Amino acid sequence: MDNYICITCGTQFAQTDETPKHCPICEDERQYIGNNGQQWTTLAELKQSHHSRIEKQENKLYGIGTQPSLGIGQRALLIQSDQGNVLWDCISFIDDQTIEKVNELGGIAAIAISHPHFYGLAVEWAKAFGVKAYLHEADRQWLMRPDPNIEFWKGNILELQEGVTLIKAGGHFEGATVCHWMLGANRLGALLTGDVIQVVADKPWVSFMYSYANLIPLSASKVRSIANAVEPYKFDRIYGAWWGSVIPSKAKVSVQNSAERYINALR
Ligand SMILES: [Zn+2]
Numbered sequence: 188m189d190n191y192i193c194i195t196c197g198t199q200f201a202q203t204d205e206t207p208k209h210c211p212i213c214e215d216e217r218q219y220i221g222n223n224g225q226q227w228t229t230l231a232e233l234k235q236s237h238h239s240r241i242e243k244q245e246n247k248l249y250g251i252g253t254q255p256s257l258g259i260g261q262r263a264l265l266i267q268s269d270q271g272n273v274l275w276d277c278i279s280f281i282d283d284q285t286i287e288k289v290n291e292l293g294g295i296a297a298i299a300i301s302h303p304h305f306y307g308l309a310v311e312w313a314k315a316f317g318v319k320a321y322l323h324e325a326d327r328q329w330l331m332r333p334d335p336n337i338e339f340w341k342g343n344i345l346e347l348q349e350g351v352t353l354i355k356a357g358g359h360f361e362g363a364t365v366c367h368w369m370l371g372a373n374r375l376g377a378l379l380t381g382d383v384i385q386v387v388a389d390k391p392w393v394s395f396m397y398s399y400a401n402l403i404p405l406s407a408s409k410v411r412s413i414a415n416a417v418e419p420y421k422f423d424r425i426y427g428a429w430w431g432s433v434i435p436s437k438a439k440v441s442v443q444n445s446a447e448r449y450i451n452a453l454r
């Protein structure tokens with residue numbers, strides 16, 4: 188019995204005797220099965236070869252990734268807060284050293300995840316810190332390891348705590364969520380976006396896709412919805428899903444301009 192982990196997307200599954208037959212996340216048209224076919228690993232196996240990389244991003248914000256890169260290769264973000272730290276997004280690895288280091292940074296009071304590609308080891312993380320992981324109800328079907336530590340939230344906004352707000356943006360996934368951190372970027376506000384709002388090579392532009400792996404775009408109305416969802420919030424900086432995918436300043440105007448450019452290109 189083990190909670191097998193899909194090597195391509197890094198999603199951990201409910202306990203089974205043998206490796207699962209399918210990974211619905213990878214079989215979905217937004218992802219893909221690796222060249223060598225469907226492959227599985229376990230956390231015990233990963234602990235032999237991987238470790239966490241934890242690095243300060245700005246005052247009270249730390250990135251948490253895995254080395255060597257695992258699955259989709261994202262890094263999570265830890266917001267340090269007097270009201271209790273929030274882990275934004277998740278990764279496919281955790282070990283005692285990681286837990287120790289995160290505890291030194293103040294531990295975790297709640298986990299929130301942008302969309303199913305980054306559910307990763309959410310249950311392991313939630314159990315390790317004895318907290319809930321908040322996922323949007325609209326993506327419930329994509330949770331491969333149901334658990335009492337998973338909390339589904341409904342609606343368009345969830346204020347996790349004062350100054351840390353989950354915003355349902357949709358687009359990439361029905362329940363795709365971004366996180367507004369009021370005190371980020373020296374109190375100018377930061378938006379943590381995963382790949383729901385994607386930081387692209389030509390900064391400060393961003394983009395939006397249904398599938399990044401298979402280059403399937405979103406409709407104009409979906410792009411408009413994403414831009415509208417974040418418009419009421421004050422933010423200057425965006426943190427995307429990977430190390431270095433950051434728009435340091437003037438990110439809010441960039442989101443609106445990028446949405447316009449995208450919609451114009453679709454016309
Ligand atoms: Zn997968």
Ligand SMILES: [Zn+2]
Binds near residue numbers: 302304359382
């Ligand atoms: Zn994704």
